[in-house]
Amino acid sequence: MKPILLAKAKLRGVSPEEFREVLRETLGFDVDNPFEGVRKILCVQPHPDDCELAIGGTLVKLSRAGKDMTYLTLTDGSAGSREIPPEQLKEIRRREQERAAELIGVKKLLWLDYPDTRLPYSEKVREEILGIIRTEKPDLVLAPDPWLAYDVHPDHRNAGLLAGEAAFFSALPSVGEGKPWEVKLLGFYYTDNPNHVEDISDVLRLKLKALKAHESQFKQDWSSWEVFVKSVARFYGSLKGFKYGEGLRILPTVLFHANPLAGVL
DSSP states (O other): OOHHHHTTSOBTTBOHHHHHHHHHHHHOOOTTSTTTTOOEEEEEESSTTHHHHHHHHHHHHHHHTTOEEEEEEEEOOTTSOSSSOHHHHHHHHHHHHHHHHHHHTOOEEEEEEEOTTOOOOSHHHHHHHHHHHHHHOOSEEEEEOTTOTTOOOHHHHHHHHHHHHHHHHTTOTTSSSSOOOOOOEEEEESOSSOSEEEEOTTTHHHHHHHHHTOHHHHSTTHHHHHHHHHHHHHHHHHTTTOSSEEEEEEEEGGGSSSOTTTTTO
16 A cells, blocks of 8 residues: 555554654654744755755745755756757756855755766765765755656666765764764655645745756756646645645654554654
8 A cells, every 4th residue: 555545544553643743742743833943954955956946946935944955966867858968967066066055045055066967876875965964964854866766867766865874874873984963854855745725826836947947957948847836736736725735754763663653653
């Protein structure tokens, strides 16, 4: 049975709503207000533009709420064009990401510059991300959902797994270099099993403007992309009665280990 169906079912006579109440009582986490108490956010993306495309509206709202946000881009985006040579595209996409981040309200951008389409799932990359987490000390780490059905891009899957592992292991002093840091919350975007939908109706226009700053990716087919982005936002929004929304699966990081209920909470 898929998690989204399990979420609607009774589990041994206890509903998902009752489990959520237990979370609120024991861990102080409210899935309806997941950003309450969050001060710093590290948003990990496989390519330039993923943060804006997936959760640009949410990030605008968090920026306006005074949250300290950093982008960590894992690849150089050099494979994202059929016309522009990779070395030239790499520089173009960095400049585009800088412009988009400025519109969103993100001031700090970090890069690992792995070749686009060739982000390895490796201990080395995980250690690099873990080191950045321990330096930046975020309360919340965001990354692509590595279990998104039918996503065949290895950069997306690897980015989600590596960021999740690094966020979890960051609290363990025997793993990696540097002083341990406990990431309180881990969240996945590009998810088909959200437990939080953020209302972005009032900021959708700015999300689209930031996304449009990635001209090498969207300028040629902008009208089609705009329809796609609005359609996804309307789907997420419909889950909670919003005109436009963005979906995330956010939980206390400790629950992402040996917890069969993480998919239904």
